[in-house]
Amino acid sequence: MTSLEDIDRSRTQLVVMNDAAPWREFKERVLREAGFRNVLSFDAQLRLLEEHLNNGQGRSADLVLFGLPPLLADSLRLLEELQRIFPGPVLATSERYDPEIHRHMREMGVHDYLPVGECSEEALELKVETVLTAHRVNALIDENDQRTQRLFLNILTVMVKILDSKDHYTRFHSHSVALWSRMIGRRKGMDEEELIRLGLAAVFHDFGKIGIPEEILNKPSRLTDEEFDIMKQHPTIARDLLSSLELFQDLLPAITHHHERWDGRGYPAGLKAEQIPLWGRIICLADAYDTMASRRTYKEPMSQDQIVEQLRRGHGTQFDPELVDIMLQILEEKAADRNDA
Ligand SMILES: [Fe+2]
Structure with a gap:
């Protein structure tokens, strides 16, 4: 049986990284069930993502779902590193809601933030769709304006x-x-x-x-x-x-x-x-x-x-x-x- 969103979602590549195994597996399962066929998974290894993005095979990621570590300093350091490697949209998730981390992420241009407590299957799918759509809409807007x-x-x-x-x-x-x-x-x-x-x-x-x-x-x-x-x-x-x-x-x-x-x-x-x-x-x-x-x-x-x-x-x-x-x-x-x- 083909997925409802095959044309679009099958071409979209998502990277899920920097999460503990059960949480990462949850995201991968939900996204695959939602019709995203290209879900790539890394475990806290930005270097691997960099290699993947530089492998010369064209557009290789549309969205990175990034699990934040609990400490603010670690989160900021990793996000900074991630943004150097990947200039596209990032959806950050965190074990707990921390307004301080949220504020810093906004300032750093992270596209959206989802605390684990709010991360139902439906919420995750909608967030991903929303971030991808917002990114495409931004790309459509005329440079001058x-x-x-x-x-x-x-x-x-x-x-x-x-x-x-x-x-x-x-x-x-x-x-x-x-x-x-x-x-x-x-x-x-x-x-x-x-x-x-x-x-x-x-x-x-x-x-x-x-x-x-x-x-x-x-x-x-x-x-x-x-x-x-x-x-x-x-x-x-x-x-x-x-x-x-x-x-x-x-x-x-x-x-x-x-x-x-x-x-x-x-x-x-x-x-x-x-x-x-x-x-x-x-x-x-x-x-x-x-x-x-x-x-x-x-x-x-x-x-x-x-x-x-x-x-x-x-x-x-x-x-x-x-x-x-x-x-x-x-x-x-x-x-x-x-x-x-
Ligand atoms: Fe209405």
Whole structure:
């Protein structure tokens, strides 16, 4: 059985290093199961990584997952050495969360940091995907404008994190929607550049919730009609907040219309069928899937059978029927992958 993300993930090379064996094996297993076929493992030997990177066979690593030693001085020394050898993105993990180490790593340009206590299989996969995507997005930004655009993107990414962290159970939601959107987009035949832009639109799809009062966002019971009217403003709030940024121009239609319905009964514009931008239709479906599959303060995750039933119900009413067919196929293959494993 082939993996869902074969084209992309099979070409991506990850290096897992400087970790105790059980922890390293955990990372390798999770990443392999997530479809990364090239996972290379080193045990605290930067020299071996240097040899590997210099072996003259072209691009030989896309991301290094680096286990930090407990002492700050050791961490900094090794990270400095690592960055001399490898200028690409680094995802650092640590046995415990230490704000001092975290601050130093940020200053040194380490792309992300994951304390072991938070490192579930899902979190690790999403972090890797997020760091890889952010790195690709940065590479796309025009050289002349790089510093300003990056600054904006970094600020906005922090805001998405704040938004996700308002509710413990939704903190990976934005990135998870991006992951599913990219999978659907890939099946629609999009190229890597379009998938990056689609993924970015998906990460920011609920950005407008920043303008919605917290008591409405986190209300554990059903919203009143009046509250729902306020909640429904979030796509247009996002459009208004992001419209001055050049980087977001082609993403705004998808962000603005991710709550439209195929039958025209969605919001904010009541667009119908193919009037709805394709990326918006994809994000809508990925968003609905992730919400059904996740635990929330007010509900348990739905079973895969219940989700499939809901998706079928939305076929041609809430969702683009062709996209639902793609999604059902992806879910079927995922289930078969799990049975094979
Ligand atoms: Fe939304």
